[in-house]
Amino acid sequence: MAISRTHHISQQFDKELEDIRSRVLAMGGLVEEHLAQVLEAMTRPNLELAEYVAASDFKVNNMEVEIDAECTAILLRRQPAASDLRLVLAISKVITDLERVGDETKKVARVVMNMVSTGSPRSYYTGVLSMGHHVRRMLRAALDAFARMDSRAALAVAHEDQEVDKEMEAVMRQLITYMMEDPRSIRGVLDAVLAVRAFERIGDHADNICENAIFMVEGKDVRHVALEEIEQELNRSRE
């Protein structure tokens, strides 16, 4: 269930809030694009594309610093009340998560670069890739929920994270089998393990983005609260 934003007497303030929101979404778009590119580079595999992603992460970092400075400036200039304050604080946390998704994506890009240079068999990466596509869909859904201020959709993404964790365990079991069957594969497979861990983290960050969307819309801090409880709470507040 999405809510719409109230309007301020100051149109200028509305414009400023709209502006940082759209900058966060642009940052999210770039992070998503890098993740999609790194998955493509892992599939083919494609060294140049992986290098391009690794070299482009600085753009994400710059966006974080700029948006965070703008958040601080708005807090100083506008001293916003409850719901606007929550929006600014949520944005300030979401961009930290997005920046870290960028870091993890860069780690995966380096794994792909290694994979190409050492000629690792693509079979190591079958499960890893499927997990990567899963967290990519999760990240997109998290950003959509944040953009539409939709706490229901945000909660659905949080459920998805549990699926990713299960998938990760299966992929890890497969990778351990490869290593045990052929000890010469250990170094190569450990790279795939690194990619698995990076995707796991990206899933966690998507989850954090959703918690911030819920905080922003509902004014409730749902970190460390069981999913079932949050669901009941959201149902109650809509009765």
Add this chain to the structure above:
Amino acid sequence: MAISRTHHISQQFDKELEDIRSRVLAMGGLVEEHLAQVLEAMTRPNLELAEYVAASDFKVNNMEVEIDAECTAILLRRQPAASDLRLVLAISKVITDLERVGDETKKVARVVMNMVSTGSPRSYYTGVLSMGHHVRRMLRAALDAFARMDSRAALAVAHEDQEVDKEMEAVMRQLITYMMEDPRSIRGVLDAVLAVRAFERIGDHADNICENAIFMVEGKDVRHVALEEIEQELNRSRE
């Protein structure tokens, strides 16, 4: 070089800021204690102590939620100007990092629980333990720098993180050798790899805490800025 805090006309406001600062330090103290306990549990090894740490992480989570709610309340009630605003924003970010240090410590506690139940040789953990003690000292130094509002000391910790990264590479090479020499060791050694990654993360979070200390004291966002540049900048601002 430490700076002292200015006093407000409202003594009540001073008291509130002092209160959240001391709560952050208490939270930091608890996180540090858990990390020390998990290292002790890994050394002996001690199953009960590891279980205790894993079961105690919820206290850290609760502290994060409470302090964050207090930060939001202060922003609403006091609408603080520049340096106080920076203090509150820095605290709100530092507690996120502390909570994640707690998560990583819990992961290490689970590794120790596995280590005991599968009877993994303690030799796998020699390098891991030394790395763990290193990041523990880093975390303590980061919290000290934050408590004393000392941007110089914070910068020194950031240098330390590069040392931890080097140490990690050496430990990883050792662990890979164990796996290659005896494929039956793979599962056990992968647990040690998990602990290495968790300690690496804790080092990164200590680094983030320092960046927030510098932001709070100097009003400069030094994320993604090279250490040498930050050093020059701090020197210039003190001439």
